[in-house]
Amino acid sequence: MVTVTCSAGAGALVTLDGVPAAVPGQPAQLELNATVNDDRRGFFCNATLEVDGEILSKNESTELRVLYAPRLDDSDCPRSWTWPEGPEQELRCEARGNPAPSVHCARPSGEAVLALGLLGPVTRALAGTYRCTATNVQGKVVKDVTLTVEYAPALDSVGCPERITWLEGTEASLTCVAHGVPPPNVSCVRSGEAEVIEGLLRVVREHAGTYRCEATNARGSAAKNVAITVEYGPSFEELSCPSNWTWVEGSGRLFSCEVAGKPQPRVECIGSRGTSEGVLLPLAPPDPSVRAPSIPSEIAAGIYTCNATNRHGSMVKMVSVNVESPPKMNESTCPSHQTWLEGAEAAVLACAALGHPSPQVSCSREGAPWPQRLHVSRQDAGTYLCLATNPHGTEARTITVGVEYRPVVAELAASPPGGVWPGGNFTLTCRAEAWPPAQISWRAPPGALNIGLSSNNSTLSVAGALGSHGGEYECAATNAHGRHVRRITVRVAGVLPRRSVAVGRRGRCGGGRSAAGRRGRPGLLCAVHCLQEGRV
Template identity: 25%
Template sequence: AADPYLDILPNGETQTKPIGSSIILTCKPKVDDPSLISDMQWLDPRNLVIEPLNPRGITKPPMYTELHQDGRLSLYFNSLQEQQAGTYTCKGIYARNVQLSKSVTIDTIIAITWENAPPNQYPILGEDFDVHCQVRARPSPSVDWLFNGKLIKTDDHYIINTYSLKIKNVQERDDGIYTCRASVQTTGELQERPIRVEVHIRPTITEFTKPTDVIEGENANIQCHGDGKPSPVITWVKSLTQQNLSMTDRFGVDPVSGILTITNVNREDAGEYQCMATNAAGTVTATTQINVIIKPKIMEFINKTVVEGKSVDIQCKAFGRPPPKVSFRKLTLDKPYADGAQSDDDRIIVRNKPDDTSSDVTVGILSITNVLTDNDGLYECVAENIGAVAYKNGHLTVEFPPSFRNMPNITYWSFESRPVNLTCIAESIPNATIRWTLHEQKIDTDPYLQQIGNGPISILQIRPIDRRYYTHYKCIAMNPHGTREHLIELREATRPSELLSVKMIEITATTIRFDLIPPPHPDLPVVTITVQYKEELHTWQNAKNKTWSVGSVYVIEGLKPQTAYDFRFAGRNEVGLGNFGNFHREITPGRTVPKDPRILSTPGFEYENSQYSHQYELSWVTPPDNGEPIDKYLIKYCEIRRVVGDWEILDDTCQSIEIKSPGRTRQYLKDLKYDTYYIVELQAHNVMGFGKPGYVKFRTARGSGITVDYSNAGDTCKTDVAITAAVMLLSLAI
């Protein structure tokens, strides 16, 4: 029989197993009679008995033994750990006295494990950086590096360390994927760890609002733009309180653009502010000063009163930050007064000074010496700083003694004991009291004199019952600053005398026109002139009358042809009609053709310019008919051209129009050529024949121009009546 012994499965004195694996070692007796085996045990590397599994245990131990019915004893490892490596011994007794023993060595293998190899790592531009890749394995691994698939070797830029790859003076080109490659030659294990390296750039502040002014009550935006990689987040704090302004009432911060918004700025917002740009590479800070501009406010602008000839200082106090500049303007002037003495009036001086009680208050002073009444009136105080402009009005009252300077120096007239009112107006501040005297005597006792009003306007009502009342009256005005007197004359008016001149300037068979010069009016002006006229053999009792307003056209119509007429004239004023005089005799000529019509044109121009390109509006004044009514007009128009400084008529272009409406004074000439010169000849006709023609030249407009088609271009076109009438009056006046 063979000697008894123990056999351990799996075979081999050394069992190499990976960490974390579950394994079983079976100790099997090799004996003739397995029932004679006893005291089977497994001993750990410290020679301690490994206990069998407790069926009542809650959890399994890291290792335990299990005895099988056939006498085998198994050793179980739930998850092999590195510290469980070593020599394990299986023991047993055979037939009570034969000691059996067998050992096996467990050698643990550690698979490649990445212990400190983050997949994303962030170096900072310009600095040295270790790309970490710490590997653990048993047997010890070998580590090498690749960048974008190329093997890295130690040089001036890279240093390969045990647990890292050092990149010296990191640049943006170092961005990319690095591969940490670990291998164990004895086991043939190979692992690769891709690591993304993103170069970060420390933040910088590139756009930043320097110390700035913001206006109280308005909104303000403060710039702070940061660059970096990754893009920095912008925060703002007020230096004094270190309060995060993104969470502060009235403040807003855009973390991307960096704009700090202040809503409804108030004066407490002034101070130093910090802008911080932060990214993964660091934080950078910049500070700025915010100055709050307080809009000017005029605190005091008091009305002033001064006596003419004295001096006055008008003060205007204004508050603001920075202190406002104060200027003054009289509201009747376009521009404010300049600082200092005025170039056109050195009596007026403007100056500013700081207030004694506050550095934010300016006192503006408008000084006027030897004050004139013209200085009276409304003044505007203007306070201005970089924030706004404020305005306030004040009044300067200049008191002065009574004055009659704006009172018209006129003579009053009366006649036939008619009552008359003499008006006296005294200007003064304060208002003057007025009294009247006649020959240095009070008027209170005279029943024909009555004073109405005691100032500043007073009326003396006079009923001149005899010549004593036609004299000078004295108006006396008085106030606290003086007394002034003014004489007003009342004279007796008479009827006009004879006209200065009577001339006949035009006569036809039925009309006569005079040039009349009324008499001078030392009393009252002549307002109308009346003529009496009769046939030579008739008496004045049967004469006809005609009255004209002075300055009108003095024309008598409806006369008989070839008849001698006598004329006499008288002027009328407010008193009445003067005596007739200026006797004049004329004989009307016989009936004949009408006078030449006066065509309405622009005085001083060689030709008229039509506003139309293919038509022209011809207007005229009805001429005297010379005893027989006008029954028609003949219009002839021809093209003309300028030849050596004169005009040549193109006879083959002439056309004629006969108008049988004698009341018409307007006609449109149609179908004309554009930009062409024409001459028009207009004749009036009665039973005696055609009179002399009137002439006008015109030029049509260039291009297509405006065309207005009047199917009835007579006096019925209401839109042109007013224009034609105005032109007629202009020509007549000329």
């Protein structure tokens, strides 16, 4: 029970919510049994007093606060929400109570909490039952609410596989289960047809194909293709696996024995008589994308037993194999690289070929017949084409002929050609012609130090010439077919040259003085091409 009192000073007449006090100077009172509906109810108090003929008035109001435990009414916190997936929504669950309650909604397991009063996207993960609890100092109240998220159908690989396998002769049905809220309706038809596939079917090979399954509910639809494969045991056909077959060695062909059946049967052909007994016959794979086995160099002719097997059964067939051989040349019968020596007699370019019947072999260079005997020269080096032919075909082989020759020192020169003073620099260059390439070596005058050589020994260089550098230098070119040398004499101004150890005949520098010598200075360099071309 609550009493509301409105009072003023002596002689004042008070009125409470329009109801005056019994007499002036007495308070006005209102007694009520407070309920939730009285919370925040306002009361108005008015007091009037006559003073010296003037009426004075004063007003004041107050508000009643009723404390009560939380309440979760369906109007403020519905027991069920249904939202479409995707658009943003604001979840509201408001509780009444004084003081104002706090509201918390979470799954009973505590795994997820709903964000009340916030705008956010709706996902199907939010769907489920939540326990909402409103609490204040007066107590708490609990209420279970259910959130339903509706979304368009989806056909995944679990409920509706992209590929289904049936066995010929059995009973099967095409069923697809779709995900969606509300639950979708699913129907399947064969591509290009209108009839819906329903119930049990007696499976035949003709049921194999592609079917279109569509799921529909109030939120949309989804469709997918389902491929049905019908499996069955193996069987042989003469066209795809002939009873007689001729194999030509080197043709690149393998015996093709294609067998009807799903899954694709495994076929193995093993020799059962004569030379082929126990021999495994290599077969061409039925699927072109599968790597074929290596082609053997030869196959034994004879009778082979072919066995086709898959998980639904097996079948056997006898096959007769004949073997023939086209021409074939290899490195042992016709070497691809041949080497001749310049000046040799009766060089022969010979090629033989394997095959049955024996192939005829002819070799030519640039379309002209090649003589069996010839005098070898460097011009004979080049590429030759040999052809082997028999009734089963022709094989060509390219032969490269290399001509080797003895070394010759074609050039031995000094730089600078005009001579060198003591302390000056000079270079000797030796160029040889040979095949295989010649190895270059040098001999220098005794006591000549600080001599530099290039990486291939073709250049000899001296920096800061001394008297000991004057003398005879020898360049030798050597390969597997011989050796050749040339010599050159270097003079350092005012110093007699020293001679290296002689190999063969040695030329001499001519007499006389250079123009500088005639003016009183000796010649700077005498490069005498004492050009000995003898071979050692």
